[in-house]
Amino acid sequence: MREKHKSAAGNPRILRISVDVKAKVKVGNLSRKGYSRTQNAPIADDHDHKHTAVLVPLGIHVLNTGQSDIIFGNSKETAEFIVDGLQLWWAENPQFHEGYDLLMIDLDNGKSVAGNTKLFLKRIVGFAQYIQIPIQLVYYPPYHSKYNTVERLWAALEQYWSGLILDTVENTINIAQKMTWKAVHPFIHFMDNVYQTGIKVTNKEIKELSEVIKRNPELPKWDILIQYTSSG
Numbered sequence: 001m002r003e004k005h006k007s008a009a010g011n012p013r014i015l016r017i018s019v020d021v022k023a024k025v026k027v028g029n030l031s032r033k034g035y036s037r038t039q040n041a042p043i044a045d046d047h048d049h050k051h052t053a054v055l056v057p058l059g060i061h062v063l064n065t066g067q068s069d070i071i072f073g074n075s076k077e078t079a080e081f082i083v084d085g086l087q088l089w090w091a092e093n094p095q096f097h098e099g100y101d102l103l104m105i106d107l108d109n110g111k112s113v114a115g116n117t118k119l120f121l122k123r124i125v126g127f128a129q130y131i132q133i134p135i136q137l138v139y140y141p142p143y144h145s146k147y148n149t150v151e152r153l154w155a156a157l158e159q160y161w162s163g164l165i166l167d168t169v170e171n172t173i174n175i176a177q178k179m180t181w182k183a184v185h186p187f188i189h190f191m192d193n194v195y196q197t198g199i200k201v202t203n204k205e206i207k208e209l210s211e212v213i214k215r216n217p218e219l220p221k222w223d224i225l226i227q228y229t230s231s232g
Helices: 001-009 079-092 117-133 150-161 169-179 205-210
Strands: 015-020 025-027 053-060 068-073 101-105 136-140 187-191 213-215 221-226
Touching: 015 079, 015 150, 025 169, 053 079, 053 150, 068 079, 068 150, 068 169, 079 117, 079 187, 079 221, 117 136, 117 205, 117 221, 150 169, 169 187
Parallel strands: 015 101, 068 187, 101 136
Antiparallel strands: 015 053, 025 053, 053 068, 136 221, 213 221
């Protein structure tokens, strides 16, 4: 897998992204246990049960260009949320639609995106048809997700807003837009979709997709190629 990463870094025809979902963010007049640099520190409520919303941040970092996108959802972290977020990212970035033969996605092995999560596999096959190039899923083993580049974006965001009060969804998004990582502001998006857990995908459906889901025989859990078929 490490060799594949090296080859991707030197291949301009491979578009490589790092993808991860940050811990949910409670929105409300809540203390974030950080320090404010303002003269008068904002006053937060004593208890965190008074939050008014919960946001799920999905991060996408493009290693080729250094661009980062954060997609905030207000529902649940599911495979459908993540793939819908990828589709939104792709639609908003037409500069990536030409010149690449493969989309390589670095992932942790979380439940929503794991290589054995049937709903994710079904949706990512559909995403490959949508972008019309193959997708290679490259997973980091457990306890190694810190090497997934987008994790550093989360660290920068947490440091930036740790002393601020995220009292509304709008304010939370505005604050995220102002932060920088490597001197670059992230692009911010919001998805107001409701996602359900427990959606089932049958073994028959996965078997029908097996022709385009190719696992590396040496690393079947960590390296999966999703082929694109022009016939759809």
